[in-house]
Amino acid sequence: MAIASSLLAPTSGLGKELTLKIAVTSDVHGNYFPYNFITRSPGDGSLARVATRVNELRDSLGRDRVILLDNGDILQGQPTAYYYNFIKTDAPHLTARMLKWLDYDAETIGNHDVETGHAVYDRYRKDLGSLPLLGANVIDRTTGKPYLQPYTVLDKNGIRIAVLGLLTPAIPAWLPETLWDGLEFEDMVESAGKWVPYIMENEKPDLLIGLFHSGRDFSKMTGEWRENASLLVAEQVPGFDFIFMGHDHTLFNSTANDKVDSSAVILNPANNANHLAEGNVTFILDDNGKVIGKKLSGQLTSLDDIVPNSAFMAMFDSEKNEILDFVNRKIGTSEGDFSVRDAYFGPSAFMQLLHDLQLTISGAEISLAAPLSFDAIIRKGDLHMSDMFTLYKYENMLYTLEMTGRELKDYLEMSYSLWTDVMNSQDDNLLLFSGLRTAAKGDYAKLLNPSYNFDSAAGINYKVDVTKPQGEKITITSMSDGTPFDFDKIYRVAVNSYRGNGGGDLLTKGAGIPHDELKSRVVSSTDKDLRFYLIKEIEKRGKISPEVVSNWKFIPEDFVKDAVRRDRKTLFGD
Known part of the structure; x- marks a missing residue:
């Protein structure tokens, strides 16, 4: 140009x-x-x-x-x-x-x-x-x-x-x-x-x-x-x-x-x-x-x-x-493909791997995470050091912080409102595209907001009603082990340090936690970047397998089915 x-x-x-x-x-x-x-x-x-x-x-x-x-x-x-x-x-x-x-x-x-x-x-x-x-x-x-x-x-x-x-x-x-x-x-x-x-x-x-x-x-x-x-x-x-x-x-x-x-x-x-x-x-x-x-x-x-x-x-x-030599070093084996593309339209193996690793490393009850790379894939076969930069793009640390059930719900309300449009008919888009509006960042030109703020959760079961506005989208049905979810209970939540310091406003504008209170909510933090610990955990396991845990879904399911197909083609051409 x-x-x-x-x-x-x-x-x-x-x-x-x-x-x-x-x-x-x-x-x-x-x-x-x-x-x-x-x-x-x-x-x-x-x-x-x-x-x-x-x-x-x-x-x-x-x-x-x-x-x-x-x-x-x-x-x-x-x-x-x-x-x-x-x-x-x-x-x-x-x-x-x-x-x-x-x-x-x-x-x-x-x-x-x-x-x-x-x-x-x-x-x-x-x-x-x-x-x-x-x-x-x-x-x-x-x-x-x-x-x-x-x-x-x-x-x-x-x-x-x-x-x-x-x-x-x-x-x-x-x-x-x-x-x-x-x-x-x-x-x-x-x-x-x-x-x-x-x-x-x-x-x-x-x-x-x-x-x-x-x-x-x-x-x-x-x-x-x-x-x-x-x-x-x-x-x-x-x-x-x-x-x-x-x-x-x-x-x-x-x-x-x-x-x-x-x-x-x-x-x-x-x-x-x-x-x-x-x-x-x-x-x-x-x-x-x-x-x-x-x-x-x-x-x-x-x-x-x-x-x-x-x-x-x-x-x-x-x-x-x-x-x-550094990026070619083998650290394990992948028994299938992990694609970020799936993460925009429901539970995915890519996000499940990240949630699972965050929960294991932190010992938290709930994990919150987003696809940090707009479009990336980890292929079946040998896992190399280079794949860890696909799995995790930034040098964030991992925080464990305390949040109430109500704050978690409000946090997810904002996340999915940045992520999804309000559908009034089956012909509407599921995703919130920029259209004639200015995209937040050049890398995400078709989306109004960058996907690194599209947080989903693991550790709880919930539904996302795409016909509802922010405040009415999220229904949390239970913890993932089947026990009741309590709006008044304080949960230990794994988030990256970008989010834990207020990045993306999900904790502040979403959950309603004042910015100057965030530091006091942090129970623990890794001393090195999260990617370092992801590497150590994968080396310990030796292999990773694609698994989709359907702990959340977009509803009405029949309503969004065609929108998923159309929006995926718009976003990725596939």
Whole structure:
């Protein structure tokens, strides 16, 4: 996708011209090589393809006329990142080495980078050396000052370019405080409102770039935090020439959108290094080299047809082979297929495996979990380490927390309301599709809400009436062992740490538990990520078998039968 437009600042029409290019990646999620280490097959995007495109730009414009930036969420996703985060910790971080080899100018931290914990991102920042890791609104509680470098100033051909980094402040809604101990996260508009005047007065830049790990839809709150505030900053804090967004995995180019109330060019390359956001700026200079005007434009460049850079591949070949050895390690056997696709339409073997493992590891009475990967499958045969990234996508810990029966019911009411539409006839959809509305995240474009908030339960028997609105959908008939379910009883419930800290609002807006009370509800927590314990349990068992426990169902069953078939075809084409 390449969409270009031009915004012309008033000039005298006289003087020399100097052109610079700003190339930006975001939400790379460990996709460094043109290979998917989870599916163990060739992959799209990658930093290897970014290297080819950036070299083309540097060769055509001149190396000192290309600015290369990354917008965070680079330390989580593919096993490439996981291996250097948690396994090979005695070596310089591979990601830092790659960014320095590619000669990046700056990077903003992302929420999934924070998710790795202090030990990882503090080591990573050190390994970056002089390459600045930005985050103006990441505040050190002890000093009250930014924990990370707030901005950097680059000098390109005598042109001063300031880059301000901001992170979505909703970290406390998703992550255990142990991962960001000693930090707090300012509202993005508030932080930009302080730093832009400071930068303008003290640095006097010729160009101001916002590098924001935050998306575009500021209409929704995540707990008490405005998660996606990039466009709000653009509208309320003047002075930016370019704003590069991230986090929501959605392609965006403001020069092709007349609804954006900002003079800045705003771009988002989405995720996995499948696209490169490219800002173009031509400076009009007077005879003394002073900037007297600017021409700005933006485009999103697809990397689909780009050949991976051979020098990059050669440089990091031994690391690639070491990671391949890691993901190819056998940890057990699967006696059948486990498909995420089944999880959208009723009880599934995939979700039953996850619920069973959560209950075993935690010792809880009830498990709550969602399909974290939108579409994935574990195949019959040998189980490898790579399959564990299919089973569990994120580095969440496992919590056991206390909830009343009433809170559980209300929690499920919200979950299935995010998941399913209200059917008035057999011709209606079962699933809640985005339609003309904006999807919550680019990965889930056909769904209004991401599937990682579609929690089902194990340990209880219940029905979901798809003809009813939220509050009337769920009927819990008993515990799964046949004993009565009690709305007033306190149950021990297994949830991941994202959910346990308020992620997705199911505990807060759904169950009605105040956010500041969530911490006191946690009875226990694993000390390592849940995937680590899933691996240990599967290694102990030796094999897993697909099993569907029909502890819940959509009703009326005849009413939803055709909708399941239609919606499955819409979602997956099968």
